[in-house]
Amino acid sequence: MAKLLAFALIAVSATNVAFASTLRACLDPLPIQGTNFPLTHGIRNGPYVECEYNHAFASPQFCFYNATSLALTHAPNVPPVNDTTIPVDSNAACPTTLPLAGSYRINFPDTSGEFKCVTMSDGSDGAPVTIQDCDFTGPSNQVWSFVGSTIRQGDKCIDVTDGRNIDGVKLQVWTCADGNTNQQFQHSGGAILNQPNDIIHWLAHPDKCMDLTNGDETNGNQIQMWTCFSGNTNQMWVINQP
Numbered sequence: 001m002a003k004l005l006a007f008a009l010i011a012v013s014a015t016n017v018a019f020a021s022t023l024r025a026c027l028d029p030l031p032i033q034g035t036n037f038p039l040t041h042g043i044r045n046g047p048y049v050e051c052e053y054n055h056a057f058a059s060p061q062f063c064f065y066n067a068t069s070l071a072l073t074h075a076p077n078v079p080p081v082n083d084t085t086i087p088v089d090s091n092a093a094c095p096t097t098l099p100l101a102g103s104y105r106i107n108f109p110d111t112s113g114e115f116k117c118v119t120m121s122d123g124s125d126g127a128p129v130t131i132q133d134c135d136f137t138g139p140s141n142q143v144w145s146f147v148g149s150t151i152r153q154g155d156k157c158i159d160v161t162d163g164r165n166i167d168g169v170k171l172q173v174w175t176c177a178d179g180n181t182n183q184q185f186q187h188s189g190g191a192i193l194n195q196p197n198d199i200i201h202w203l204a205h206p207d208k209c210m211d212l213t214n215g216d217e218t219n220g221n222q223i224q225m226w227t228c229f230s231g232n233t234n235q236m237w238v239i240n241q242p
């Protein structure tokens, strides 16, 4: 009975959303009149998402979006946040809606305040999904796509080994297959990137969450599923732009 009640509480308290085309981010880069301006950063700023670009002549440039409606918000109408006046959006080329993000890193905030990255250790079926230092050079085995409820690189999906619904079952990659419930996840973050404490649930068993095994940040530690537990820092991820 206690178990049933706990499950019911999890089910109603988590606002799970499928990964399917839900996450939005600043364009990287922003094309203006044939020139690409690289994104400096995209952050949540109060009720807005702020996208900042390097511009050779008038740097920086900003696009502001309503973090709820995802619509472009022009800065002259934006009130100060914490007494800091938000810079004027002078950029008419901002998309009218915060664009969909195509690829992502799944980060774990380590004890030093840096991020580590969820990594496909290699591209073969059964290869462990691990935590590693983020590597921003060259082709990355840390950049994931969200397709439907799957988290994938090419045709390899994050997969709960043998679909075992037990605490401590490890995550691997496996060839993606439509309808394979071992490969379907949801997360509790909102529709935009950079939500802290994003909880990643197993869709088939939403009381199980992606969990950094023993909270051990050592490179190569294989990620597992564990019963979701509110406040468990081993289960708090941040989904970011690559």
Ligand SMILES: *[C@@H]1O[C@H](CO)[C@@H](O)[C@H](O)[C@H]1NC(C)=O
Binding pocket: 045, 046, 081, 082
């Ligand atoms: C405003 O300041 C408070 C207190 O320092 C902080 O917690 C909050 O995140 C700030 N909000 C923004 C949008 O910067």
Ligand SMILES: *[C@@H]1O[C@H](CO)[C@@H](O)[C@H](O)[C@H]1NC(C)=O
Binding pocket: 047, 066, 067, 068, 069, 073
């Ligand atoms: C953002 O959009 C929502 C929904 O349309 C609206 O209720 C809210 O007032 C907007 N916020 C700002 C700061 O404009």
